[in-house]
Amino acid sequence: MTDQHKHNGPDHGHDRRRETPDNDHWLVRPATIRKLWWIFGAILAATVVAQFFIHVHGYFGVDEWTGFNALYGFLTCVGMVVFAKLLGIWLKRPDDYYRIEPRLSPDIDSGRDKRGKDKTDQRENRDA
Amino acid sequence: MLEFVLPPAFLMIFGALLIGVARPALRPLLALATPLVTLYFIWQVDDGIQQTATFLGYQIQLVEGSALRRLFATVFALMAFGGVLFAFRQSKWWELSAALLYASGAIGVSFAGDLLVMFLFWELMALFSTVVVWCGGTESARAAGIRYAIIHLVGGIILKIGIEGLLIQTGTVEIRALSLDSFATWMVFIGVLINAAAPPISAWLADAYPESSPMGGVFLSAFTTKTAVLSLILLFPGQPLLIWIGLFMIFYGIIYALLENDMRRILSYSIVNQVGFMVCGIGIGTELALNGAAAHAFAHIIYKALLFMSAGAVLYQTGERKCSNLGGLFRTMPVTTICGTIGALAISAFPLTSGFISKSMINSSAAAEHMAFVWFALVAASAGVFLHAGIKFPWFVFFQKDSGLRPADPPWNMQAAMILFSVLCIGLGVFPGLLYSLLPYPVDYVPYTADHVVTQLQLLLFAGLAFFVMLPMMRRTLTISLDFDWVYRRALPWVVGVLDTALGRARDAVTRAVLLVGANTVQLIREKPYGYFSSRSPMGRTAIWMAVLLAVVVLLAIV
Numbered sequence: 001m002t003d004q005h006k007h008n009g010p011d012h013g014h015d016r017r018r019e020t021p022d023n024d025h026w027l028v029r030p031a032t033i034r035k036l037w038w039i040f041g042a043i044l045a046a047t048v049v050a051q052f053f054i055h056v057h058g059y060f061g062v063d064e065w066t067g068f069n070a071l072y073g074f075l076t077c078v079g080m081v082v083f084a085k086l087l088g089i090w091l092k093r094p095d096d097y098y099r100i101e102p103r104l105s106p107d108i109d110s111g112r113d114k115r116g117k118d119k120t121d122q123r124e125n126r127d128a
Numbered sequence: 129m130l131e132f133v134l135p136p137a138f139l140m141i142f143g144a145l146l147i148g149v150a151r152p153a154l155r156p157l158l159a160l161a162t163p164l165v166t167l168y169f170i171w172q173v174d175d176g177i178q179q180t181a182t183f184l185g186y187q188i189q190l191v192e193g194s195a196l197r198r199l200f201a202t203v204f205a206l207m208a209f210g211g212v213l214f215a216f217r218q219s220k221w222w223e224l225s226a227a228l229l230y231a232s233g234a235i236g237v238s239f240a241g242d243l244l245v246m247f248l249f250w251e252l253m254a255l256f257s258t259v260v261v262w263c264g265g266t267e268s269a270r271a272a273g274i275r276y277a278i279i280h281l282v283g284g285i286i287l288k289i290g291i292e293g294l295l296i297q298t299g300t301v302e303i304r305a306l307s308l309d310s311f312a313t314w315m316v317f318i319g320v321l322i323n324a325a326a327p328p329i330s331a332w333l334a335d336a337y338p339e340s341s342p343m344g345g346v347f348l349s350a351f352t353t354k355t356a357v358l359s360l361i362l363l364f365p366g367q368p369l370l371i372w373i374g375l376f377m378i379f380y381g382i383i384y385a386l387l388e389n390d391m392r393r394i395l396s397y398s399i400v401n402q403v404g405f406m407v408c409g410i411g412i413g414t415e416l417a418l419n420g421a422a423a424h425a426f427a428h429i430i431y432k433a434l435l436f437m438s439a440g441a442v443l444y445q446t447g448e449r450k451c452s453n454l455g456g457l458f459r460t461m462p463v464t465t466i467c468g469t470i471g472a473l474a475i476s477a478f479p480l481t482s483g484f485i486s487k488s489m490i491n492s493s494a495a496a497e498h499m500a501f502v503w504f505a506l507v508a509a510s511a512g513v514f515l516h517a518g519i520k521f522p523w524f525v526f527f528q529k530d531s532g533l534r535p536a537d538p539p540w541n542m543q544a545a546m547i548l549f550s551v552l553c554i555g556l557g558v559f560p561g562l563l564y565s566l567l568p569y570p571v572d573y574v575p576y577t578a579d580h581v582v583t584q585l586q587l588l589l590f591a592g593l594a595f596f597v598m599l600p601m602m603r604r605t606l607t608i609s610l611d612f613d614w615v616y617r618r619a620l621p622w623v624v625g626v627l628d629t630a631l632g633r634a635r636d637a638v639t640r641a642v643l644l645v646g647a648n649t650v651q652l653i654r655e656k657p658y659g660y661f662s663s664r665s666p667m668g669r670t671a672i673w674m675a676v677l678l679a680v681v682v683l684l685a686i687v
Contacts, residue, residue: 018531018532019532020532021456021529022530025530027458028530044589047589050582054578055579059498060500060503069584069587069590070586072508072511073590074591076508076512077511077595078598080383080386081386083383087383087387088387088607088609091609092387092605092607094608095608097608098617
């Protein structure tokens, strides 16, 4: 169904072969991912702990608190994702929403509607 | 130093036109050399008005130099070179030529000494950016190009109305700081903001750019919005309204990018988001803020081009543009993955990238002015940038679940362009002095302090945590999101359709009524021919009329 949207210039060397998805690359193995989570967690903790050794110069008071940026960054991002999700209920449409079926000419195509019918009648009368 | 200064824009126009008439073998060479030669001439432009000319009876200032103008012209020329390097073996010559003409419009605006010259180059950009959109070659590119052209031509007319008003009211159209106190300045303001993708007319950007060719998107990402940023710095520095417009653009970009599925449309929304940071900085208007806006424009052009290059490379190699069909490409496209990730880190303003040294100037300027709300909004937005562009783009394109696609890395010239811009992103981040020395005001800002690095890392990494925690809520769907363009793509056609149908019916009804009355009259006359003159009433009307006639004749005879 996405064919119309694909970029179909004449000289693009697309390689559209799809292999069966593999889950055995070392980077996507569950063991690696578990390790990555641990490393990520350690770095997260380190950035907060670092604040005990480095004085943060704040402008508004709140921004000097230990871990303020961590909490603020996390909560605002969750807020934005949730807000986007809620807005999506109202704004999302199927991705062919704006597509209009190509029409050859109003004379040929609009035989269905009322005014088109008049035209067909006229044509028939003329032919007769 | 040459006595006669050649306007750098003219040089690029000349080079772009030469591509068309040159032998095919020479075209790539010309396309690559033109931006570099132009760059040399950009650096020959001294401060102050360098060249005037007479145009339609007006004295116009073709070239005016300043540090700010050279900064923007430099990055436009660099961008043109990088774009050509990315595209020259894949694009048709007319796409390269149109892209260079588009870039020359941007360079012309950079050096425009008055609004008339600015307007001329402004329209040149509108014209050839439309051609670049059309080079996408698909039916949807054709339609999007027409919508794009209409928006920009209308914007151009609004700008022109403002310029004419200024000319009549003040007698001068020199580019200087204006205040929003008359109809004319408002028109100039609106005209410029349309090109900056300001609300409510932001939709043109995400509508048109993703329809271009894999190469065309790289050029489109750079010029139009950033010349608007330059124009705002020159014309409306410190205009408080811009702060709020900028903040709106920032969050609009994040929210729409979060909802989006098309990879280049995600990047398009993030252009609006990044331009929002610049517009906000211009609104704050201090030296630090204006420096920040200019620096951010410079850094942004490079990393956004890099992101569009990596997306273009994926599109070129796979023909897929939807995140829901992509994923797992890191296996076979290592260079593209690394370069795309560097671009994503730079847009997120990670330490040691160009975004870090430029965006933090804008945030710090809000703090220095004690604008608490603005500062908190900007910090939240900085986290949001990492969310919508910094992780979302590389994650859904190069990682996530395996799509089974096994494309190779793109041809060498595309890789070379990506590597060049990656090096620039990192280089500017590691040596901030390179960029700071080009800024319009003296810089005493130090980006790399321990507390700044720590707080920024906290902010970004915990935003990253939020992304992976919320991942189930961000599943890609085959959808688009309604935007303001719904008004002119659906609502207005619907209203016109309703009016057209109603008027058509009214016309039919009138026609029928007239015919009915006429037919009835004729029928009346035909079916009752004796109804009037020959009715058998006692006297007979004819007899009365004969009597009257006789009386008249008798009277006349007597007289």
